Amino acid sequence: MGTAVDAANKVVNESLLSEKKVTVIFVLGGPGSGKGTQCANIVENYGYTHLSAGDLLRAEIKSGSENGTMIQNMIKEGKIVPSEVTIKLLQRAIQETGNDKFLIDGFPRNEENRAAFESVTGIVPEFVLFFDCPEEEMERRLLSRNQGRDDDNIETIRKRFNVYMESSLPVIEYYNAKGKVRKIDAVKPVEEVFEDVKAVFIPLHEKVVDSFGRIL
Ligand SMILES: Nc1ncnc2c1ncn2[C@@H]1O[C@H](COP(=O)(O)OP(=O)(O)O)[C@@H](O)[C@H]1O
Ligand SMILES: Nc1ccn([C@@H]2O[C@H](COP(=O)(O)OP(=O)(O)O)[C@@H](O)[C@H]2O)c(=O)n1
Numbered sequence: 001m002g003t004a005v006d007a008a009n010k011v012v013n014e015s016l017l018s019e020k021k022v023t024v025i026f027v028l029g030g031p032g033s034g035k036g037t038q039c040a041n042i043v044e045n046y047g048y049t050h051l052s053a054g055d056l057l058r059a060e061i062k063s064g065s066e067n068g069t070m071i072q073n074m075i076k077e078g079k080i081v082p083s084e085v086t087i088k089l090l091q092r093a094i095q096e097t098g099n100d101k102f103l104i105d106g107f108p109r110n111e112e113n114r115a116a117f118e119s120v121t122g123i124v125p126e127f128v129l130f131f132d133c134p135e136e137e138m139e140r141r142l143l144s145r146n147q148g149r150d151d152d153n154i155e156t157i158r159k160r161f162n163v164y165m166e167s168s169l170p171v172i173e174y175y176n177a178k179g180k181v182r183k184i185d186a187v188k189p190v191e192e193v194f195e196d197v198k199a200v201f202i203p204l205h206e207k208v209v210d211s212f213g214r215i216l
């Protein structure tokens with residue numbers, strides 16, 4: 001049961017979100033597991049808005065915000081930025097779009113992220129799409145990503161893997177215990193991984209039509 005403050009926050013945020021029912025899917029998996037790549041495919045096929053927590057943080061650095069230096073240092077060290085910063089960016093992005101369904105990629109990355117998002121927004125994810133990939137494959141992909149990222153070097157990558165094992169996997173376990181994890185074998189080629197992703201999304205989006213052609 002949440003506290004009175006949690007309940008009050010939830011009411012405020014529900015009204016901020018115009019009491020519209022917002023559908024959220026968390027997209028999780030280690031660094032380099034293919035979250036961003038598959039989110040782009042899902043957006044194209046199923047009309048979700050993709051919100052990458054890492055992209056929002058990098059945009060915040062570029063915008064010259066007062067938090068920029070702190071965020072830049074944490075990313076370089078592979079550390080997780082305090083929830084209040086990331087959640088504000090996610091909330092703003094959710095409110096800016098006209099859409100009502102979102103893929104939230106790379107968030108929550110630790111227990112603090114998870115609990116704060118739930119109490120601040122009142123949003124519970126439909127499910128968690130989890131890209132499961134061995135570390136050596138993720139390392140190979142990150143080292144050849146070539147997006148000019150400060151954190152795609154072997155020293156930071158090792159730190160990110162440690163943070164993933166210690167802080168992010170427990171969040172996936174938390175949702176797994178609630179039956180909310182849809183696990184995808186992410187080591188296969190992009191197209192094959194997307195076939196498995198589609199198998200998760202098709203049942204959500206297929207229309208059931210009766211014998212008169214009416215959508216039920
Ligand atoms: N299934 C795959 N097989 C091989 N390379 C992949 C696959 N999925 C993504 N990649 C590549 O690996 C790198 C990391 O992918 P990305 O989607 O950025 O992962 P994440 O967002 O989980 O860090 C990118 O260069 C991407 O093109
Ligand atoms: N919820 C989040 C997500 C990312 N980040 C930071 O942003 C970095 C890059 O995240 P990302 O999701 O873009 O990285 P990938 O998993 O896509 O490689 C992380 O290593 C963290 O330093 C964070 O602090 N909190």
Ligand SMILES: [Mg+2]
Nearest residue numbers: 035036052054
């Ligand atoms: Mg990514």
